[in-house]
Amino acid sequence: MGKGIFITVEGPEGAGKTTILKIVASELKEKGYPVIYTREPGGIPIAEKIREIILDKSNIEMDPKTEALLYAAARRQHLVEKIIPEINKGKIVLCDRFIDASIVYQGYARGIGMDPVYLINEFAVDHVMPDLTVYFDIQPEIGLKRIQQHRETEVNRLDLEGVQFHRKVREGYKLLLRKYPERIKELDADRPLEEVKKDTEKMIMDYLQKRSFLVK
Numbered sequence: 001m002g003k004g005i006f007i008t009v010e011g012p013e014g015a016g017k018t019t020i021l022k023i024v025a026s027e028l029k030e031k032g033y034p035v036i037y038t039r040e041p042g043g044i045p046i047a048e049k050i051r052e053i054i055l056d057k058s059n060i061e062m063d064p065k066t067e068a069l070l071y072a073a074a075r076r077q078h079l080v081e082k083i084i085p086e087i088n089k090g091k092i093v094l095c096d097r098f099i100d101a102s103i104v105y106q107g108y109a110r111g112i113g114m115d116p117v118y119l120i121n122e123f124a125v126d127h128v129m130p131d132l133t134v135y136f137d138i139q140p141e142i143g144l145k146r147i148q149q150h151r152e153t154e155v156n157r158l159d160l161e162g163v164q165f166h167r168k169v170r171e172g173y174k175l176l177l178r179k180y181p182e183r184i185k186e187l188d189a190d191r192p193l194e195e196v197k198k199d200t201e202k203m204i205m206d207y208l209q210k211r212s213f214l215v216k
């Protein structure tokens with residue numbers, strides 16, 4: 001693919017992904033790096049509309065395969081309309097969740113199966129995979145408590161699943177960590193925000209150095 005770099009963050013609810021990725025994006029920009037922050041599901045208008053449908057708390061009757069297909073559809077549009085063009089322009093794309101979330105949430109935690117969910121997503125992403133994924137590890141109970149404690153954080157349909165579901169999410173991510181040790185790097189997100197942010201930035205900077213990515 002193009003000359004840019006594609007980095008994703010993943011992890012259970014309330015791990016601090018959005019908060020930290022936005023800070024890291026703005027700090028890297030200040031240092032002169034060509035960075036964009038984006039998120040899934042969403043990032044562009046069509047995918048944001050699909051997000052509203054998937055995460056709407058009143059859609060309790062949604063079938064798990066419908067859910068998986070909607071995430072994949074949102075991903076496809078986001079990829080072709082934003083992620084690929086930005087990578088081709090030489091940008092560092094920092095994306096809040098991507099394909100791993102589907103494999104874990106729909107494939108493992110919902111029980112559709114990791115392989116079938118990977119297959120529909122393979123169709124959606126045409127082999128475009130992240131160069132680096134930072135996995136924020138946290139016990140689901142702690143992450144969910146953070147969300148409940150902070151009123152400004154959106155509580156969505158998936159946040160409302162029982163703790164058992166969120167334990168499976170964490171288990172699923174651990175399986176992916178073992179499967180892709182080169183791409184997915186783990187950090188302990190149950191620490192003060194400043195520490196987690198510092199480690200995230202270091203992982204990203206180390207990777208940029210490894211790829212000889214320089215500020216122009």
Ligand SMILES: Nc1ncnc2c1ncn2[C@@H]1O[C@H](COP(=O)(O)OP(=O)(O)OP(=O)(O)O)[C@@H](O)[C@H]1O
Pocket residue numbers: 011012013014015016017018019020146147150153189190191192193194196
């Ligand atoms: N290290 C931390 N310690 C304590 N609170 C934190 C920490 N990181 C983030 N928070 C707070 O926890 C809440 C959830 O954070 P955030 O929305 O960034 O998590 P997230 O991983 O993106 O969650 P989700 O996947 O559910 O969107 C926010 O109110 C945020 O301020």
Ligand SMILES: Cc1cn([C@H]2C[C@H](O)[C@@H](COP(=O)(O)O)O2)c(=O)[nH]c1=O
Pocket residue numbers: 013039040041071097098099100101102103105106156158159
């Ligand atoms: C991309 C993606 C996301 N999810 C879930 C994970 C979260 O519960 C929500 C997204 O909300 P966030 O506050 O932006 O993290 O959707 C999923 O189940 N499958 C996916 O592919």
